[in-house]
Amino acid sequence: MGINEWSEQERPRERLVRDGAQALSNSELLALLLRVGVRGKSAVELGRDMLHHFGSLHGLFGASLSDFSEVHGLGMAKYAQMQAVMELARRAIAEQLQAGDLLSSPEAVKRYLRIKLGGRPYESFTVLFVDVKNRLIADKELFRGTLTHASVHPREVVKEALACNAANVLLAHNHPSGSPDPSEADLRLTHTLSQALALVDVRVLDHFVVAGPQVYSFAEHGQL
DSSP states (O other), rough: OOGGGGGGOOOOHHHHHHHHHGGHHHHHHHHHHHOOOOOOBBHHHHHHEEEEHHHSHHHHHEEEEHHHTSSSOOOOOHHHHHHHHHHHHHHHHHHHHHHHHGGGOOOHHHHHHHHTTTTTTOEEEEEEEEOOOEEEEEEEEEOOOOOOOOOOOOHHHHHHHHHHSSSSEEEEETTTOOOSOHHHHHHHHHHHHHHHHHTTTTEEEEEEEEEETTEEETGGHHHH
């Protein structure tokens, strides 16, 4: 039975308007993005299949186009819709970070980094450049590596900090194949970058390690 054949009280769109988005299940929210299902399956059932195939929303939104297309009924158009939603969410959080003190909203920073880095299949080193009031100026992926390694050059980080006229920075990278716990190399790199940036009067406020939905903060663990 298609969604249009459901009673009006049970349809996801009508329920969202009446009760709010939080009242809907993940598969129902996905159905609103998909709009239509496939032969023999409603959009809600297709959404349920997607969640089962990828294991979680995080796995779904972090999937590549080729992995996404493995589910019957999904292809480039729906993949583009999903990625657009994620990018809008990232930009909405970025607006929040640009308007306020990043140190007063650490959870917003973590949400931003989960969206930006959590689903990447390669290691990415990103720097958030902030002004004297700790508002976001820019974020830049400075180095990209393999599944397990990205080479980071302190000189390039210092160069970008000066170009952005940043007062402080937050460092972030992901562990695509492991836990968020930092390695000894991560600790050494943080120390090296802190020293290099201090020479140009730029302070490292934190270093985050993202592994899927998990985010490790060096500052919260007293490692800065």
